Amino acid sequence: MKTTGILLFRNDLRLSDNATLTAACAEVDRLICIYCCEPISASTALHRPQTLSDHRQRFLFESLEALDQGLRGFGQHLLVLKRPIVDTIAELITQYDVTHVYSSVNAGWFENHQWSVLKSRYSSIIFQQEHTHTLFEPHQLPFEIEDLPSSFSKFRRVVEKNLQASPIAGKVTKMPPNPIVAKEYWQVPHYDELSSPLCSGGEKAAKYHLEKYFSSDLPSTYKNTRNGLEGMDYSTKFSPWLSNGSLSAKTIVSKLIEYETHKTANESTYWIYFELLWREYFQWYAHHHGKTLFQFKGLRPTVPNTSFYAERYQKWCQGNTPFAIINAFMKQLVATGYMSNRGRQLVASCFVHELNLDWRYGARFMEQHLIDFDVASNWGNWQYLAGVGADPRGHRQFDLKKQAALHDPKGEFTAKWQGSPITINLDSVDIADWPL
Ligand SMILES: Cc1cc2nc3c(=O)[nH]c(=O)nc-3n(C[C@H](O)[C@H](O)[C@H](O)COP(=O)(O)OP(=O)(O)OC[C@H]3O[C@@H](n4cnc5c(N)ncnc54)[C@H](O)[C@@H]3O)c2cc1C
Numbered sequence: 001m002k003t004t005g006i007l008l009f010r011n012d013l014r015l016s017d018n019a020t021l022t023a024a025c026a027e028v029d030r031l032i033c034i035y036c037c038e039p040i041s042a043s044t045a046l047h048r049p050q051t052l053s054d055h056r057q058r059f060l061f062e063s064l065e066a067l068d069q070g071l072r073g074f075g076q077h078l079l080v081l082k083r084p085i086v087d088t089i090a091e092l093i094t095q096y097d098v099t100h101v102y103s104s105v106n107a108g109w110f111e112n113h114q115w116s117v118l119k120s121r122y123s124s125i126i127f128q129q130e131h132t133h134t135l136f137e138p139h140q141l142p143f144e145i146e147d148l149p150s151s152f153s154k155f156r157r158v159v160e161k162n163l164q165a166s167p168i169a170g171k172v173t174k175m176p177p178n179p180i181v182a183k184e185y186w187q188v189p190h191y192d193e194l195s196s197p198l199c200s201g202g203e204k205a206a207k208y209h210l211e212k213y214f215s216s217d218l219p220s221t222y223k224n225t226r227n228g229l230e231g232m233d234y235s236t237k238f239s240p241w242l243s244n245g246s247l248s249a250k251t252i253v254s255k256l257i258e259y260e261t262h263k264t265a266n267e268s269t270y271w272i273y274f275e276l277l278w279r280e281y282f283q284w285y286a287h288h289h290g291k292t293l294f295q296f297k298g299l300r301p302t303v304p305n306t307s308f309y310a311e312r313y314q315k316w317c318q319g320n321t322p323f324a325i326i327n328a329f330m331k332q333l334v335a336t337g338y339m340s341n342r343g344r345q346l347v348a349s350c351f352v353h354e355l356n357l358d359w360r361y362g363a364r365f366m367e368q369h370l371i372d373f374d375v376a377s378n379w380g381n382w383q384y385l386a387g388v389g390a391d392p393r394g395h396r397q398f399d400l401k402k403q404a405a406l407h408d409p410k411g412e413f414t415a416k417w418q419g420s421p422i423t424i425n426l427d428s429v430d431i432a433d434w435p436l
Contacts, residue, residue: 005100012104012245019130019169049368055337059371066202074175077182104132107286107376206241223268239372286376298388328419337371359386
């Protein structure tokens with residue numbers, strides 16, 4: 001009997017270093033490659049946005065289009081369906097006598113829940129997942145995921161001395177045919193109005209950027225420039241491609257090692273690795289803490305002393321707070337789909353500590369807008385800054401005035417994004433009277 005597989009692409013939108021794709025191509029006679037843009041309903045994923053910003057959608061669709069083009073080079077193609085994942089896979093299983101379902105391991109609780117539902121519903125089908133989003137695999141880690149170190153520093157100490165990233169997955173040379181005829185199932189929407197997209201989606205664009213970055217001298221000054229606020233050069237800008245898997249973390253590390261071997265190895269090049277370890281920590285943190293990643297009290301025994309104030313929240317989203325630099329960051333985010341790490345730290349600190357808002361609404365807004373949204377990095381960092389996550393200090397409030405003076409001393413960034421505070425009063429009407 002012929003075997004038929006479904007490959008559910010999620011945050012692994014690439015052909016190279018994709019162990020899931022390699023396994024599927026080696027094991028089945030026919031292969032259906034799909035991606036589901038599923039509507040997220042409030043009942044299934046509370047505090048997750050129900051719509052994505054135009055920038056996020058554009059970046060995603062460009063990445064999917066690039067993946068489809070890559071697959072077509074092997075006689076395959078990608079079906080992009082605007083339908084719920086579980087229903088779609090269930091229908092395909094019935095229609096095409098599916099024997100195998102493949103997907104990459106995902107750090108999100110919701111995504112894992114869907115996988116478990118499918119697995120339990122179809123016990124005679126082989127469900128297989130590979131690790132494509134992290135540097136390491138669980139069997140390499142010197143602890144069980146349940147015993148993940150409680151802070152990043154402890155994690156780093158254990159990991160960086162003892163471990164090497166697992167090898168890059170073998171190249172796919174041949175793909176099984178797709179039993180579903182290629183049609184124009186989907187079209188990349190055109191977002192002509194987008195003001196200034198930071199970068200284009202897809203594996204080709206990712207590789208181009210990777211090569212360009214490591215053929216420049218930027219890696220050897222990264223540590224000194226990484227707190228910049230504007231432009232492509234002060235930090236690596238790998239995150240948009242990393243987040244949807246157009247680029248793998250292992251590929252970046254192998255390029256970094258090449259750079260260190262042939263060009264320069266210094267504190268800055270080490271610091272790129274150090275930041276990738278932060279990413280790695282948050283991935284395993286999300287795996288370990290599951291649903292808790294989205295809970296108000298996070299890892300703490302009691303809920304924070306913050307709440308949801310509609311007017312303050314709206315002012316923060318629109319860049320209309322009493323803090324000029326915060327307004328600039330928020331306008332930058334909405335206009336481009338990206339914000340620097342420093343910006344993210346400051347707007348999150350402002351959200352929680354100055355505006356006393358429930359951190360989950362801030363995390364959700366970033367999820368809606370960031371082209372590099374990653375469930376583990378976003379929600380893990382928000383928990384950290386809200387003092388309910390992996391920060392051993394438990395409280396991290398930035399002095400916004402000092403930070404503005406340090407990182408935007410001439411006010412150029414603030415002026416560019418028209419950050420000047422429009423509002424002095426945070427609450428113009430009584431909170432109870434604000435229309436929701
Ligand atoms: C509130 C908040 C929300 C965030 N949300 C996201 C998110 O949704 N997606 C995302 O990829 N990052 C997120 N980050 C982390 C960080 O801000 C971005 O990874 C970084 O700004 C991306 O730009 P870059 O690639 O130029 O980073 P670089 O400074 O060049 O760092 C290199 C890589 O290291 C990783 N990295 C760096 N800092 C962090 C960090 N603090 N946590 C996890 N990984 C890190 C990223 O993969 C990044 O691409 C968030 C940080 C904060 C404070």
